Amino acid sequence: MGRLSTLFDPETVAVVGATDREGAVGRAILENLKAGFDGEVVPINPSRDEVLGLECYEDVQHAPPIDLAVVVVPPDIVLDSVRELAAAGTDDIVVITAGFAETGGDGAERERQLREIATENDLNVVGPNSLGIMSTPTGMNATFGPEDARSGSISFMSQSGAFITAVLDWANEQGIGFQDVVSLGNKTVLDETDFVREWGDDPETDVIIGYLEDIDDGQGFIEAAREVTAETPIVLVKSGRTDAGAQAASSHTGAIAGSERAYEAGLEQAGVLRARSVQELFDYARALAGLPEPESDGVAVVTNAGGPGVLTTDAVGDSTLEMASFTDETIDRLAAAMPDEANVYNPIDAIGDADIERFGEALEIALEDPNVGSAVVVAAPTAVLPYDDLAEKVIEKVETHDTPVVTCLMGGKRARDAETTLRESGIPNYFDPSRAVSGLDALARYRDSSERTIDEPRTFDVDRERAREVLERARRRNDNRLGVESMDLLEAYGIPTPQGEIVDDPDRAREVAESIDGDVVMKIVSPDITHKSDIGGVKVGVAAADVYDAYEDIVARARNYQPDATITGVQVQELLDLDASTETIVGMNRDPQFGPLLLFGLGGIFVEILEDTSVRVAPVDEGTAREMVDEIQAAPLLRGARGREPADVDGVVETVQRLSQLVTDFPSILELDINPLVAGPDGVQAIDLRLTVDPDELDTEEP
Amino acid sequence: MGRLSTLFDPETVAVVGATDREGAVGRAILENLKAGFDGEVVPINPSRDEVLGLECYEDVQHAPPIDLAVVVVPPDIVLDSVRELAAAGTDDIVVITAGFAETGGDGAERERQLREIATENDLNVVGPNSLGIMSTPTGMNATFGPEDARSGSISFMSQSGAFITAVLDWANEQGIGFQDVVSLGNKTVLDETDFVREWGDDPETDVIIGYLEDIDDGQGFIEAAREVTAETPIVLVKSGRTDAGAQAASSHTGAIAGSERAYEAGLEQAGVLRARSVQELFDYARALAGLPEPESDGVAVVTNAGGPGVLTTDAVGDSTLEMASFTDETIDRLAAAMPDEANVYNPIDAIGDADIERFGEALEIALEDPNVGSAVVVAAPTAVLPYDDLAEKVIEKVETHDTPVVTCLMGGKRARDAETTLRESGIPNYFDPSRAVSGLDALARYRDSSERTIDEPRTFDVDRERAREVLERARRRNDNRLGVESMDLLEAYGIPTPQGEIVDDPDRAREVAESIDGDVVMKIVSPDITHKSDIGGVKVGVAAADVYDAYEDIVARARNYQPDATITGVQVQELLDLDASTETIVGMNRDPQFGPLLLFGLGGIFVEILEDTSVRVAPVDEGTAREMVDEIQAAPLLRGARGREPADVDGVVETVQRLSQLVTDFPSILELDINPLVAGPDGVQAIDLRLTVDPDELDTEEP
Known part of the structure; x- marks a missing residue:
């Protein structure tokens, strides 16, 4: 059990702000606690001697030692109450109060001050603006809700x-039961990551479920959840999820809208199963709480x-599972046992006159088939198959x-009584x-995700200092948007780029062209000119002998098109055989919750029109990049x-990993696109680059 | 009401094969009828004088006039019973008997004989192998099932x-109620199309729902359902749906597996809403049965x-609906009415302390907003919002x-009592x-589909006789697979093809090339050679002067590659500017249930790898083609x-319609692919063609 275990298993619970006033939250909590809690309940209220028959204390100092305090006082005295609790040695506090x-x-x-007090005193604070918490083993209902929870293994x-x-x-x-229940409220101190860790350590919790509108620290959550889901499923x-929903969530709890694709990728990488309703x-939870893992998908x-x-x-057929293909032995046995x-093939139809015995035999034979990893019993009501007896037989x-x-x-x-009987044996x-099938599917998907090993991201031998200099140079010249002139950033991280360089005189252009085997591509380099081809700023397949003139022509066209444009120079680059290659895009942008989000797709129409892309949270290991x-x-x-x-493809996968390392090393890179990364039979080449840097974020030196 | 109305509204129902033997189907039906049917129930059984207190007749001739007969005799005497019923003037018969x-x-x-007898005598036969039928207005339960139906407006x-x-x-x-219920059984005589027509005419049926494993006559069903869904929704x-499911359905009722894409297209064209579970x-049915149509999607x-x-x-956000954008007036009114x-923006959150009055006012203000087409009331339990009162307020x-x-x-x-109260007012x-949202979405989708006009398919002025000759020629030479040599089939139907022809000597090849403006493409034409390019059988961009030699070379290569190949000739064709064009595919294959199925997609990777295609049942009108x-x-x-x-794009749309007309006119065409149909800025051209014809299907002369 983690450090929060005392939160769910206190011996003494105080209600700070307890009252017997009808309809008051402080009364509802006290009533809920009195109704079932095994331990001691201590009302605290300076203006009462007794509340609902319990001795009431004027303040925390005068009360007996308190393990957990539930605070329902008005907002303007919450901070004082919390300070007093901390002084009295109470670490576990649930703040119900809103505002x-x-x-x-x-x-x-x-709220900022509450966080500060909690940090200074190392307090476990739930809320504020929380309904409260419950824990069924001790019967503790420290909420003001109208319902108690049944006992069970879902937290x-x-x-x-x-x-x-x-x-x-x-x-x-x-008849669904719970272990612990937490209303997270504003998540000022304790958030989803803390509870995931706590319940991951709790042997009594079989499944962790939750309703979330945001995740505060995406990277921290992925790390915690990935560990936990090796043993305990999270749904x-x-x-x-949708634009409209994100807007509604933001006005509800002030949740910052991270991108849905980031959540999708992050939760998947964390091994979390996501439910849509x-x-x-x-x-999902009912299947995961009671059933063993299927050994195969049949x-x-x-x-x-x-x-x-x-x-x-x-x-x-709609799920990730498949219909089991029975062995000959199974089919023979079924044929012998049935009319x-x-x-006798799958689905086994024991037909309408099947009685309990025949049905049971069919199920037994199916369960003994080595190709069967899980089974669904589907029945329609008939006179000869009473559901209660069927439940017992199953x-x-x-x-x-x-x-x-x-x-x-x-x-x-x-079906109701049979359902109860089945549930009591763990069968949903x-x-x-x-x-029913989606329940089994959740089991199989959880099995797959818990078995998947995520390696440490590969660390390539890179020239971090050179990359830092490129970014530093940009910062010095106050340039937030970098392009092809910064290709050495990629080179420093071992991402192949075509031979060539950016030159600013025609003689040098010819020298560069002469050092390259074959014809070259020439492109104007200017932060002010975006549609380079349209103005004649690009020439493809120029022979070395023609490079001098081509240089002059390109620059003249650019000046003519836009006299005040800053012209950095002309890029002279090796001409690649694009016919045998495929254009891809490898990119990154930063999500407010999850940080660097890598994107991969084929270029052009595939990304722009078909939106056929994949996304992951960086850093990624090789398996994830693949x-x-x-x-x-x-x-x-x-x-x-x-x-x-x-x-x-290996070259593409390696490029994704190298980019992952680059954007992890340099938080100042806000967005980056290698577009295209050309993938041919003999390797990959980054042809063009755009990135945006944050001038205020300083990148640290190599550690 | 249609001709089946007597089936659901008989005055006298006979049970042919009635018995009082415990557990017998003939007893179960009699009991169900006795329990609630308004009319007369007549048991028929030669070995009984009385069954369950009712006078029993030895056969149909001796019984009083019977409107509806339910037949449960053993399979080998079913036909005799049906003949006797027909002779006695009973037209409406439900055959329960299986086998x-x-x-x-x-x-x-x-079964074949049963169909014959029914046709000869114009009988309405349900089944055989049916559970029976029900109709709640008269309390008629003529099934052997254990459950009766509540009264309602769903058939x-x-x-x-x-x-x-x-x-x-x-x-x-x-609490969901029904009008009529039919177990279709083997659908020997009456099938889904008959009942759709019947209930479409029934003013008491608000929604038609069904579980089907196949549709016997896809085209007939589309026609009937399209008419009916203008007034009455069908779900x-x-x-x-899936491959595994289709296989299971086929072993269950012997349903022939038509393609899922045909069903998807056919049901959509029929205006049917499809449910997946x-x-x-x-x-869907609960929303469609009780609610008005939304006037807008907000x-x-x-x-x-x-x-x-x-x-x-x-x-x-997941549905076809959208969150309504409230008017300023609505927002002002909400702000005034609420804390x-x-x-006060959508979703309106009246917050946790909302009582019935506040909640009701919020709902009223929302319903008065002109941008609101429908509304969802979503509540969580609180002490101040008792659900029973909320239901009344809603x-x-x-x-x-x-x-x-x-x-x-x-x-x-x-929520249970409130739910009942709401249901009784038609609110699901x-x-x-x-x-809840999917219920509203079904309403909006039904509204859209019922409002969509499907025009008569356009009839183009075509040379049907010439097309018939092409197919006839193929039939005479015993050729089921036709190719580019049959391009005049397309020309006859006004689908543009490139200039050129198939020639069988090099001089003619040159003549053709000279008549074409610019260079030509030359291709070997042979039913035996499929990979024409690989063997050097294709030459692109040949000048007229070089055509003679190119002809010789192509033929020589083909002979060399496959000495015994039949060589029809060489196609000499205008060279199109493919760079400015997009390759598309327009095709057709025949589905066993729905007939000609048209397919459209972009060529190459879009069809083969991305499977990005659309499908419709022919004939199609212009709107559907678009x-x-x-x-x-x-x-x-x-x-x-x-x-x-x-x-x-208009040219592509027209080509789809012309192909629709072609394959509708000629049932002998089993499959046809125009691949590619090249679509450029100035028009479309069918470049290549493959089709398969059925040698046994004779195409009629033009009517």
């Missing part, structure tokens, strides 16, 4: 208190009803096999076949589709 | 009887809880506005915000993205 950063102005200042955090009250009422009806609803959150479907069997098969009209078969099984006993009232029942290249839809083009020679 | 086509062999022959057909029993139990619990679960089916969200408000906003901390506000409103009163038990309540071109992801390339001159 902090969410109201702006004074509230924001108050649950939420950035919305209302979300907790809405979910608990429903979960109680569904999150991260709202504000409340229903999906619990569909699903067996056992049913007494053809139509629902087909629907289930469709759901498997002729039954279907439990009997499941107990002797280590295979995850979910059920879909279709129907309403007649779903009304809809597609939801995923980026593999997952774009157009990836087969790089691998040599349509009779082309395959491009140097 | 027909689904068992193959004798059963298939029995429901299912190709799986088990699906009906599974759904009814659940629907009863949810279908069509299973077998049972839950979605009813989420959604107002009214909530007392920030988090759920954000989730709802995300769901709107400072409330959010109903009060909804009654004075003609705007569709759905609710999402989050929670479990505490959903547990999950995303499901949709095909517009909906591919790469469409901006045709419209002149990235600085290119726009291609002749």
